Amino acid sequence: MQQVGRQARAASQQASMAESGLRDQALEAAASALEDSAATLAEENNKDLEHGRESGLDAALLDRLELTSQRIAGMAEGLRQIVALPDPIGEITDLSYRPTGIQVGRMRVPLGVIGIIYESRPNVTADAAALCLKSGNATILRGGSEAIHSNLAIASCMAAGLSEAGLPEHLVQVVNTTDRAAVGALLGMNQYVDVIIPRGGKGLIERVMRDSTIPVIKHLHGVCHVYIDDQADRDKAIDVAFNSKTQRYGTCNTMETLLVAGSVAANILPDLASRYREEGVELRGCERSCALLGDIKPATEDDWGEEYLAPILAIRIVDSFEQAVAHIEKYGSHHTDAIITQDFDRARRFLRVVDSSSVMVNASTRFADGFEYGLGAEIGISTDKLHARGPVGLEGLTSQKFVVLGDGHTRT
Amino acid sequence: MQQVGRQARAASQQASMAESGLRDQALEAAASALEDSAATLAEENNKDLEHGRESGLDAALLDRLELTSQRIAGMAEGLRQIVALPDPIGEITDLSYRPTGIQVGRMRVPLGVIGIIYESRPNVTADAAALCLKSGNATILRGGSEAIHSNLAIASCMAAGLSEAGLPEHLVQVVNTTDRAAVGALLGMNQYVDVIIPRGGKGLIERVMRDSTIPVIKHLHGVCHVYIDDQADRDKAIDVAFNSKTQRYGTCNTMETLLVAGSVAANILPDLASRYREEGVELRGCERSCALLGDIKPATEDDWGEEYLAPILAIRIVDSFEQAVAHIEKYGSHHTDAIITQDFDRARRFLRVVDSSSVMVNASTRFADGFEYGLGAEIGISTDKLHARGPVGLEGLTSQKFVVLGDGHTRT
Numbered sequence: 001m002q003q004v005g006r007q008a009r010a011a012s013q014q015a016s017m018a019e020s021g022l023r024d025q026a027l028e029a030a031a032s033a034l035e036d037s038a039a040t041l042a043e044e045n046n047k048d049l050e051h052g053r054e055s056g057l058d059a060a061l062l063d064r065l066e067l068t069s070q071r072i073a074g075m076a077e078g079l080r081q082i083v084a085l086p087d088p089i090g091e092i093t094d095l096s097y098r099p100t101g102i103q104v105g106r107m108r109v110p111l112g113v114i115g116i117i118y119e120s121r122p123n124v125t126a127d128a129a130a131l132c133l134k135s136g137n138a139t140i141l142r143g144g145s146e147a148i149h150s151n152l153a154i155a156s157c158m159a160a161g162l163s164e165a166g167l168p169e170h171l172v173q174v175v176n177t178t179d180r181a182a183v184g185a186l187l188g189m190n191q192y193v194d195v196i197i198p199r200g201g202k203g204l205i206e207r208v209m210r211d212s213t214i215p216v217i218k219h220l221h222g223v224c225h226v227y228i229d230d231q232a233d234r235d236k237a238i239d240v241a242f243n244s245k246t247q248r249y250g251t252c253n254t255m256e257t258l259l260v261a262g263s264v265a266a267n268i269l270p271d272l273a274s275r276y277r278e279e280g281v282e283l284r285g286c287e288r289s290c291a292l293l294g295d296i297k298p299a300t301e302d303d304w305g306e307e308y309l310a311p312i313l314a315i316r317i318v319d320s321f322e323q324a325v326a327h328i329e330k331y332g333s334h335h336t337d338a339i340i341t342q343d344f345d346r347a348r349r350f351l352r353v354v355d356s357s358s359v360m361v362n363a364s365t366r367f368a369d370g371f372e373y374g375l376g377a378e379i380g381i382s383t384d385k386l387h388a389r390g391p392v393g394l395e396g397l398t399s400q401k402f403v404v405l406g407d408g409h410t411r412t
Numbered sequence: 413m414q415q416v417g418r419q420a421r422a423a424s425q426q427a428s429m430a431e432s433g434l435r436d437q438a439l440e441a442a443a444s445a446l447e448d449s450a451a452t453l454a455e456e457n458n459k460d461l462e463h464g465r466e467s468g469l470d471a472a473l474l475d476r477l478e479l480t481s482q483r484i485a486g487m488a489e490g491l492r493q494i495v496a497l498p499d500p501i502g503e504i505t506d507l508s509y510r511p512t513g514i515q516v517g518r519m520r521v522p523l524g525v526i527g528i529i530y531e532s533r534p535n536v537t538a539d540a541a542a543l544c545l546k547s548g549n550a551t552i553l554r555g556g557s558e559a560i561h562s563n564l565a566i567a568s569c570m571a572a573g574l575s576e577a578g579l580p581e582h583l584v585q586v587v588n589t590t591d592r593a594a595v596g597a598l599l600g601m602n603q604y605v606d607v608i609i610p611r612g613g614k615g616l617i618e619r620v621m622r623d624s625t626i627p628v629i630k631h632l633h634g635v636c637h638v639y640i641d642d643q644a645d646r647d648k649a650i651d652v653a654f655n656s657k658t659q660r661y662g663t664c665n666t667m668e669t670l671l672v673a674g675s676v677a678a679n680i681l682p683d684l685a686s687r688y689r690e691e692g693v694e695l696r697g698c699e700r701s702c703a704l705l706g707d708i709k710p711a712t713e714d715d716w717g718e719e720y721l722a723p724i725l726a727i728r729i730v731d732s733f734e735q736a737v738a739h740i741e742k743y744g745s746h747h748t749d750a751i752i753t754q755d756f757d758r759a760r761r762f763l764r765v766v767d768s769s770s771v772m773v774n775a776s777t778r779f780a781d782g783f784e785y786g787l788g789a790e791i792g793i794s795t796d797k798l799h800a801r802g803p804v805g806l807e808g809l810t811s812q813k814f815v816v817l818g819d820g821h822t823r824t
Contacts, residue, residue, distance in 0.1 A: 013741065017765050090764060096786070102775050104785045107763065111797050194797055215627065215798045236820030243822035329425065338816075351519065351815050352502060353429050363514050363818030372823070373516045373814060374508070385523050385606055385811040386627045387799040399797040402785060403763050404750075406775030408648030410655035411784070 001185035004140055004173055005192030008113045011170035012138035016110065020087045022165045023133055030161025031079040034126065037157055038072050044153035045122070052146050064120045067150055075126040075154070078377075082130045085376040088394045089136040092403060103405040108398045110136030112194040115186050117142045117208060119200035122150035128199070129158050129172040131379050135397035138171045140193065142186055145178035152176060187212040199380055217392060220383045221307045222252030222335035224365045227324040227350075228268060229341035230261035236362055237264075237340040238272050243364040244338065246279050250309045252381060253336045253358075253368040257304060257314040259324045265292060265317045273315075281311045288317040304331040321346055328354055335383055336360065336368040357383060357390035413597035416552055416585055417604030420525045423582035424550035428522065432499045434577045435545055442573025443491040446538065449569055450484050456565035457534070464558050476532045479562055487538040487566070490789075494542045497788040500806045501548040504815060515817040520810045522548030524606040527598050529554045529620060531612035534562035540611070541570050541584040543791050547809040550583045552605065554598055557590030564588060599624040611792055629804060632795045633719045634664030634747035636777045639736040639762075640680060641753035642673035648774055649676075649752040650684050655776040656750065658691050662721045664793060665748045665770075665780040669716060669726040671736045677704060677729045685727075693723045700729040716743040733758055740766055747795055748772065748780040769795060769802035 015023075034041070045067040052062050088108050095105030114137045118124045125141055132139040143151040155174035162169050175182050187196060187208065196216045198208040205218050226244050228237045244255035260269055265288070273293050276283060283289075284299040296315075303314040304327070318324045328337050338360035339350040347361045358368040368391065370378025375393030382388045388396030427435070446453070457479040464474050500520050507517030526549045530536045537553055544551040555563040567586035574581050587594050599608060599620065608628045610620040617630050638656050640649045656667035672681055677700070685705050688695060695701075696711040708727075715726040716739070730736045740749050750772035751762040759773045770780040780803065782790025787805030794800045800808030 013767075016767065098784065098786055100779070100784065102779055102784070107771075109767065112767070215796075217798075233820065239820055239822050240818075247823050340820075347817075355425075355428065355521065355524070356813065358814040358816060359519075360816040361818065363816045363821045364823050366823040367512070367514055367816055367818075367821070368814070372510065372512065372514070374510055384627075386629075389811050390814045399801050401768065402770040402780070402802045404770060404772040404775045404779055405759075406652075406773065406779075408645065408651055408752075409775045409779070410651050411659050411776050411778040 001175070001182055001189065004175060005113070005189045007170035008138040008140050008173060009192045011168040012110065012112050014168050015136060015138065015171055018167060020089060022167055023087070023136065024083045026161045026165035026167050027079050027083045027130055027133060028161070029164040030126075030130070030158045031076040033157035033160040034072060034076040034079070034154070037153070038069055041067055041072055041150070041153050042069070044149040047149040048147050057146060061120055061146070065122065065147055065150070067122055071123060075123050078123070078127055079130050082134050082377055085134065085394060087134070088398055095403070100409060100411070101406070102409050105403050106400040107403045108395075108400050111397055111399055113138045113140065113192055114397065115140045115142070115193045115196045115214070117183060117186065117196065117198045117200070117204065119144045119204060120147055122147045122154060124199060125151045125154040125174060126158065127377075128197070128379060131377055131394060132397060133171060135394045137397055140173050140175065140186060142175045142183060148178050184211060187214060190214055197379060217380070217382050217388055217396065218384060219252065219381045221333050222254070222383075223257065223305060223307050223331060223333040224253055224255050224336045225257050225259055225328050225332055226255045226338045226340065226365060227259040227328070228261060228264065229321060229339055229343065229346055230263045231343035231346060232261075232264060232268070232340040233342050234268055237268055238275065240338065240340055240362065240364050241272055242275050244366055245276065245281060245313050246311075247364065247366045249311050251366070253365050254309070255313070255365050256306060256308055257316065257331070259327060260315065260317050261321075261324070262288070262317050262319050265289070269293060269315070276313060279311070281313050284312065284314045286316040289315045292317070307333070321349070325350070325353055328356070332356065333383060335381070336365045338363060338365050357381070413587070413594055413601065416587060417525070417601045419582040420550040420552050420585060421604045423580035424522065424524050426580050427548060427550065427583055430579060432501060434579055435499070435548065436495045438573045438577035438579050439491050439495045439542055439545060440573070441576040442538075442542070442570045443488040445569035445572040446484060446488045446491070446566070449565070450481055453479055453484055453562070453565050454481070456561040459561040460559050469558060473532055473558070477534065477559055477562070479534055483535060487535050490535075490539055491542050494546050494789055497546065497806060499546070500810055507815070512821060512823070513818070514821050517815050518812040519815045520807075520812050523809055523811055525550045525552065525604055526809065527552045527554070527605045527608045527626070529595060529598070529608065529610045529612070529616065531556045531616060532559055534559045534566060536611060537563045537566040537586060538570065539789075540609070540791060543789055543806060544809060545583060547806045549809055552585050552587065552598060554587045554595060560590050596623060599626060602626055609791060627799075629792070629794050629800055629808065630796060631664060631793045633745050634666070634793075634795075635669065635717060635719050635743065635745040636665055636667050636748045637669050637671055637740050637744055638667050638750045638752065638777060639671040639740070640673060640676065641733060641751055641755065641758055642675045643755035643758060644673075644676060644680070644752040645754050646680055649680055650687065652750065652752055652774065652776050653684055654687050656778055657688065657693060657725050658723075659776065659778045661723050663778070664719075665777050666721070667725070667777050668718060668720055669728065669743070671739060672727065672729050673736070674700070674729050674731050677701070681705060681727070688725060691723070693725050696724065696726050698728040701727045704729070719745070733761070737762070737765055740768070744768065745795060747793070748777045750775060750777050769793070
């Protein structure tokens, strides 16, 4: 692993000297390489699938592991979309003259070396490496051991692209071992790795948080809320609350708890509950919701903090705006929270006081996503406050340094 | 300590609901309280000074510890300067419509609770607390035990200001114990503290880095370079190199190593060396510098990585631009590095490839400072890449969350 780290650092330094266009050329060539190597990719993927079947992986995991020809085409397409994004690197902003006569501005630069630790989906290898490369970084990728053949085959395509563009192949390295100790080694390589981005379940993230001596950009969990205010428009409330839960169940920006102002609950909740029931969503309510809706399961204290990632919804009737905000603060995960209201002051206040990476008015929590926000692509959604918060696009993979231009200026 | 943490978190939440103007009122009132309490402050400070003398603190430390009436007035003035800065909190940028019809932007918000760990200078208590308060954060301050009476007295003035503005007093808390275990406890309070900012010597910073489970914004050390290129203007080169070393010795943005292109060394170095000698700067040179300058001390390998913070300068003659950049990469601390050149391409290239928090062309490294950069004030200079890099002003004490505005928009 030390050698992998050294190679990454060296490649990152070489890349910082390279023309911007070369990184796009490399990605374009890697996309073609993925398409041209579809047969090889499928073959290598088959080794992983067979091994997975033998070792008893469940159907959902096997599905995530599979590289169908459609998924391979999708990876290549993903790379070309990243090529089409503007290059963030080298951009100078806020360059202005100071009273002393020096010019001071900020230049956007790569972070350096990014370690990605992820689980079964092999397309992460191409996606993550491409975003890191576009933003001028070197990447060390450590995928799940069940996808090792697939990941190495994808890495070869990335290497072919880099080499065609004349860039160092070590800009993208997949750790070529299934040894679990490699993760620990990666998390300790401060001298070579600038940031770690784990992508996977809560267990993985918690392990990385515990063991990493390198700064981590992480997505821990999403316990997202929609609060239907007493000044909500009834139709918008029902549409947004329905969509926030049911548009997809397994995503981190899916609503897990619905809060409803007491004075409008009787008018809104029964119809909304019917729509959920039609869709097969299990409802778990506070005492008042249970009384209002009849045969729903009572929610326990644990339900309020639960990220179901499933067709289950907790419902709580609250007395006031303040109570809703306090609930979100106490039980939420600071990921994405929305208010449904027609009241201008409440909307402004919610935006200001709710301390989440995305706060919304009259919009579905499902919009919390790099593509929807116009970032072009995302490497993940950060629930941290430092550096990147919310959906992380290319900008989150960069930092800004100060540039100072003078004419022999000295300080007095 | 747990109680201190809980109080800070609660205060930070209350403050997030408060009007912006109240924070300025509190700072203004705290400034007046410092002036009105000058006698008490001097008295409390005397306890620390006496105790310091008894326990044998050296003269430099005792000087740093002393709160003269001028220094007290300076603290009050510092607070008023912070009042005069624009409020960063709540600022919404980049708000634009997406193809789906939602509006997406970013709002600047406080980080939450900031822990400051610092050494002897008591004015840090007022400065740091004021910057954190201006940016909407709660602060937990842990100063050196030798300054405990002074720090608590300053904290009372801050509390008086907060209380006058109707803000929670726990927004600014000085840890009221000299127990060393308190630092460890503070570094472990993830649930209450969002970021730790250590201010002090390398020993303190390294301890904080090792023990903190909370993200740290830190300034490790400054090994800054000036490179005199073969296309440098002779006069500018001499002025900037002289100023970068001698304007102040003990600061992190002081040049510690001078690099000179071989082809111009004979023309520039002897005169420059005379100026350094007149100023009493000890020179330590590479073999070629020694040959050129005569009786200077040979530099050892250790000198290239040394942060002298003293009238000592290492000098190395290099063969090329590339060699200068490689030296900076190998031995520098990525703090502040400058090139002196009249060549346009070299200047552009240096700005791009040198991976330091400040990169400069034809300007003294001593300019790397929050005031000089127009940040208004600084809480420190970060040598990290994530989040804040270089001088950290109010913006570095904030984060940005996404705001989404809709009209009942749902995702399809």
